[in-house]
Amino acid sequence: MGKPIETFSKKEREKKKFKKQLDKKDKAEDRKANSNKGKSLEDMMAYIDENGNITTTPPDPNKKKTMNAEDIQIGIPRQEYLAPADPVRKGIVAFYNESKGYGFIKDLATQESIFVHANGLTEAIQENDKVTFETEQGAKGLNAIKVKK
Template sequence: MGDSFFKKENAKKKAKKLKEKAQRREERKSSNNKGKSLESMFVYVDENGQLHDTPPTQERTEINLEDIQLGAAPIPEESPVKTGTVEKFILEKGYGFIREDNGSGDTIFFHTNDLLELVKQQDRVTFEKEKSPKGYKAIQIKKL
């Protein structure tokens, strides 16, 4: 009695696996690193972090230790007096908003208690910024 179809297929699969395994073994043998010189296995890193096969020939640039800054960059000191335009002012409610002239377009809240002289909408003013629980607040407000 002959072998069944499934037995023949399983035998073919086993033979194929053995052949692939032998082929992979031969590839590993041909591409191994045994016998290579130590110099050929080195990789060099330049000052920019790039990897190279050859040692760097370029001279190193000296770095002044005083130029190295540790930690966060210092925040430049801003002048306390700022300028802006009264964007909106509601005298009945006692508050308004000033748009800063620094180009950011930020609006800053102010209260009538912080006015040194009475202002109206579109007036150019000088003021100082103060941090409040809800954001910045303008104080010491004067007309220009």
């Protein structure tokens, strides 16, 4: 049997493979030389100063503050029950179309525009009338109901 023929491309592939192995060994030796393992505990410690910033210097014991554990709030505090605000609001009719049976009332307290339909009226209204009303949540927002002059 004859000796296998080595082609140029075969030699190049072997050279690249050998070079990769050498690079890999060099990187491994470099990692070992510059590793962070084996540092002392003091070198690995980090402290927080009075402003909440991380620092390498330990805090001054003279500036130490004591706190009660009960004073620390974790989570959201429970909401206290609030009595519902007066449901009757006051406003001015900004727009009302009698033929179509709808309009808008501008709330005097919040300056928001609230939709009103003819079904929510207790008496006839016109534009610029001062009215009192209650609100309910509709499909597209607040609707005025029980509208009176």
